[in-house]
Amino acid sequence: MxxxxxxxxxxxxxxxxxxxxxxxxxxxxxxxxxxxxNSQKTYAxxxxxxxxxxxxxxxxxxxxxxxxxxxxxxxxxxxxxxxxxxxxxWENQQVGYRLYLDWRNAIDIFxxxxxxxxxxxxxxxxxxxxxxxADWGQDILKAGKSMGIGGYGRYMNDTVAHFRNVNNTKARVNNSEGSSTVSINYEGWSTGTDTIDLEASLSIFPEGRFTKAELTPSKEITGLTTGIVKHGPELMTGTSDNGEWAYIANYGAQTLVNDQDNLGMALFYKTKQLDRQIEGTDDHLVIFKPTTKTITYYFLAAWEQEKDGITSEDEFKTHVAEVLEELNSNTLK
Structure with missing residues (x-):
């Protein structure tokens, strides 16, 4: 077995x-x-x-x-x-995530x-x-009309189109000793006048709070986007020393637990794949250039109630800088 x-x-x-x-x-x-x-460190x-x-x-x-x-x-x-x-x-020993497998297509945090x-x-x-x-924790993020953390959609007409019109959606999970992955194929996703297929892969590893996200569109469309839900805390941005990676992040009271409970969220993206970073109605948005090549980004959440977790904004900023340096040196998976 x-x-x-x-x-x-x-x-x-x-x-x-x-x-x-x-x-x-x-x-x-x-x-x-x-x-x-003992070898089971991730699960989907x-x-x-x-x-x-x-x-x-x-x-x-x-x-x-x-x-x-x-x-x-x-x-x-x-x-x-x-x-x-x-x-x-999907989860590791530090954090869990879930994706609403319906028209919302947002990603939430456990x-x-x-x-x-x-x-x-x-x-x-x-x-x-x-x-x-509960003793284990709980759902801590209110996604609302947003994409949650690291969810994806298409920015058009000053709003984000989710997945209301899809011919067929298939999902699969895979667990191995070194990672756990959720793979989703959206066949016939229609937005505006465009219809494409989209392959998505969401992977978590034994170490780190991050999920690696990979999106592969079947044809080029403008506006393919991801982001972080807007709940009030000020947006932070930064770029790696070599200029190849950048991030958006925030830290503050923005959970479902109570109005004083702190959560940090960060999203890391390749600068060469970026079209623009803007403020949407519900999300801090990262919009990608049209492509049929795989788009890769990472996102992470750090909750102050984690066991031995990050409990201050300064600690969170340090953690984000460390992840950015790992991306900069190509040492993340």
């Missing part, structure tokens, strides 16, 4: 036992999982309901089951109750207070229970 399946098996065991205090058991059970599979999953039925846009009844790949049903949209925590998730893998337990005891404080 492959080692990366162990967290999923532990999760199934927890559900079948119907333990009354599931939130308290998350930290203990994920610790057991970590001890049983997608979990869908089986055994129920569609009633319009909602999937009723059924139980969640993890799958390696998924072709998204035409009925599926936001709040269909079909995909556990609404899309694929803040973690433990240094073990927790995604198999998230959303198992109520569809949106992860919005509430």
């Amino acid at each position: 492959k080692r990366y399946l162990i967290p999923v098996l532990v999760a199934i065991s927890v559900i079948s036992c119907k333990q009354e205090n599931k939130e308290k058991n998350v930290a203990a059970d994920s610790q057991t999982s970590s001890q049983n599979s 999953e997608i979990s869908v309901k089986e055994g129920g039925q569609w009633e319009g846009r909602e999937y009723m009844n059924g139980e969640f089951k993890n799958v390696e790949s998924l072709e998204v049903p035409q009925e599926h949209t936001d709040h269909s109750w079909y995909i556990r925590y609404e899309g694929p998730g 803040g973690k207070k433990v240094d073990t893998l927790v995604l198999p337990f998230v959303g198992q005891d109520g569809f949106d229970s992860y919005h509430e404080n």
Whole structure:
């Protein structure tokens, strides 16, 4: 049996036992999982309901089951109750992320207070229970109408077009000893007068809070964009010594937890792929030049409640500078 399946098996065991205090058991059970599979440092999953039925846009009844790949049903949209925590998730021991696999296509953050893998337990005891404080942590970012952190869309007519018109969407997860990846193929994504296919890859590694994002469009279009949701903190920018990489970032009170809880977010991009960096309605935007080559960028989140985490703006700035230097020296994966 492959080692990366162990967290999923532990999760199934927890559900079948119907333990009354599931939130308290998350930290203990994920610790057991970590001890049983010391090499498992990253994890990605997608979990869908089986055994129920569609009633319009909602999937009723059924139980969640993890799958390696998924072709998204035409009925599926936001709040269909079909995909556990609404899309694929990926994590390492420091942070977790999820992508809304519907028209919103935003990326959200799971803040973690433990240094073990927790995604198999998230959303198992109520569809949106992860919005509430738990021993493992919680969903900490309000995406709203934005792309969240590192999500992607197309900037046109002074707004961001998300993924309302897609012929078919396929998602797959892959776990290996050195990384975990979510791959998504959007077939026939229509915006304005253009229709393209888009391949997206989102990878997380054992070390670091960052996700590596890779976007490959089937044809050149203007306005392909990513960004960071705007929640008030002042935007910070910087460029690497060799000028090949740059970043946008912010730090401050911008979480769902309370109005004093601090979160840092950063997005790193290749300057040669940049068309412009602007302020959108809901996001700090990085807009890329038209291309059919793969666009690569990185994003990261640092929550002050992490175990041994970053707890000040100065520490966050230092961390961002360190990641930028790693990109500058080509030592990041």
